[in-house]
Amino acid sequence: MGRDGTERVEDGRGGAEAAATRERTLTPRQERPARGTRERLADTQQGMRRRNLSRVMHAVAAQGTLSRAAVASRIGLTRAAVSTLVDELIRAGLLDELGPERPGRVGRPGSALAVSARGPAGIGAEIGVDHLAVCAVDLRGEVRARAVRRVGNRGRTPRPVLADLAALIRDVAGEAELEGLRPAGLAVAVPGLVVRDTHTVVRAPNLDWHDADLGALLPSELPLTVDNEANFGALAELWLGGAAPADFLHVSAEIGIGAALVVDGQLLRGSRGFAGELGHVPVWPEGPPCACGGRGCLEQYAGEEAVLRAAGLAPGADRVGLLAERALAGDAKTRAALRGAGTALGVALTGAVNLLDPRAVVLGGALSRLSPWLLPSLEGELGRRIAGPGCEVVVSGIGSDGPLLGAAHAVVRAVLDDPAGVA
Numbered sequence: 347m348g349r350d351g352t353e354r355v356e357d358g359r360g361g362a363e364a365a366a367t368r369e370r371t372l373t374p375r376q377e378r379p380a381r382g383t384r385e386r387l388a389d390t391q392q393g394m395r396r397r398n399l400s401r402v403m404h405a406v407a408a409q410g411t412l413s414r415a416a417v418a419s420r421i422g423l424t425r426a427a428v429s430t431l432v433d434e435l436i437r438a439g440l441l442d443e444l445g446p447e448r449p450g451r452v453g454r455p456g457s458a459l460a461v462s463a464r465g466p467a468g469i470g471a472e473i474g475v476d477h478l479a480v481c482a483v484d485l486r487g488e489v490r491a492r493a494v495r496r497v498g499n500r501g502r503t504p505r506p507v508l509a510d511l512a513a514l515i516r517d518v519a520g521e522a523e524l525e526g527l528r529p530a531g532l533a534v535a536v537p538g539l540v541v542r543d544t545h546t547v548v549r550a551p552n553l554d555w556h557d558a559d560l561g562a563l564l565p566s567e568l569p570l571t572v573d574n575e576a577n578f579g580a581l582a583e584l585w586l587g588g589a590a591p592a593d594f595l596h597v598s599a600e601i602g603i604g605a606a607l608v609v610d611g612q613l614l615r616g617s618r619g620f621a622g623e624l625g626h627v628p629v630w631p632e633g634p635p636c637a638c639g640g641r642g643c644l645e646q647y648a649g650e651e652a653v654l655r656a657a658g659l660a661p662g663a664d665r666v667g668l669l670a671e672r673a674l675a676g677d678a679k680t681r682a683a684l685r686g687a688g689t690a691l692g693v694a695l696t697g698a699v700n701l702l703d704p705r706a707v708v709l710g711g712a713l714s715r716l717s718p719w720l721l722p723s724l725e726g727e728l729g730r731r732i733a734g735p736g737c738e739v740v741v742s743g744i745g746s747d748g749p750l751l752g753a754a755h756a757v758v759r760a761v762l763d764d765p766a767g768v769a
């Protein structure tokens with residue numbers, strides 16, 4: 347979604363060219379009138395202007411502050427061209443001019459630009475099995491407002507859950523507006539399968555939701571994106587993680603276990619959007635039944651509830667903290683439970699690594715916190731089983747906020763990728 351604006355222009359042109367080729371070789375197309383050279387030129391110029399506005403925004407966002415001259419040299423345009431673009435972005439409230447960069451040098455050419463701390467903001471939301479969370483992130487990437495509500499959502503139908511979420515969204519959006527921000531879009535992370543490019547959750551086993559259209563139940567005034575939490579978690583790692591390579595398999599766990607594959611800096615979503623269901627890869631075909639309808643899924647061995655059960659602990663608040671605390675204190679049963687989870691993860695990941703050959707496996711969410719006790723058996727199992735040379739296993743530094751931050755940043759990235767779309 348982040349690159350929609352730019353890609354739409356390029357795709358549109360590519361599509362028109364492809365259609366022209368088909369027209370010559372196949373049957374005439376009725377629905378699209380032939381476009382004149384002048385119209386196409388206008389499209390090209392408009393597309394180029396939008397791409398250049400995006401390049402200016404990204405250049406400034408990457409550096410924090412940057413002069414017009416520095417922007418020009420970074421993106422390879424003339425100072426005059428950059429000044430026109432910058433003026434447009436300042437008028438739209440997306441860039442701020444901070445004044446002279448160095449004392450003694452006054453005037454526009456030397457003044458620093460920064461991405462506006464007011465203006466558009468991304469609203470990210472997360473539906474968890476036992477919580478709801480919403481945050482607002484400004485174009486500089488800072489979280490400006492945030493709200494979390496602990497609530498057991500398992501067994502609740504979508505309507506009341508989304509009514510609660512909508513109330514939190516209104517609170518956070520209101521708080522952001524008081525700070526001069528303008529919500530530019532809403533992205534919602536859900537623990538289930540979302541049909542690609544739609545708002546429909548076809549299946550969320552841990553919530554027991556089927557074919558729920560979240561678009562019909564959420565505030566309609568903001569552009570909406572709905573995606574699997576693991577996808578947003580992987581995007582957070584890609585955008586905010588710092589150490590992530592451009593190709594990696596991100597694995598995270600809360601109640602369920604999710605994974606997402608990033609290839610060359612892009613999510614691999616699968617044909618319908620359902621890629622990454624590592625939690626439901628069978629580890630033992632005749633193992634315990636799973637909420638997905640299968641048996642012996644990874645989630646039955648390495649999901650939070652399975653690990654708590656194996657450790658002899660009751661489910662409650664801060665379950666991951668409890669596991670970490672017990673393991674740190676040397677509790678043998680907890681350590682054995684985590685060792686078993688690491689082994690199951692290693693078995694399931696062997697299949698994924700053999701099939702997909704990622705540069706690294708990144709452990710996120712609860713897995714990162716429990717990694718000291720999961721890693722030895724996980725890496726041992728993976729190392730023994732994979733066909734190629736070893737695959738690096740990296741622990742994420744983002745923690746359990748990944749999906750929420752990834753969602754909010756997806757909206758922010760969409761604005762940076764096509765600033766003309768909100769200007």
Ligand SMILES: [Zn+2]
Nearest residue numbers: 626636638643
């Ligand atoms: Zn399953």
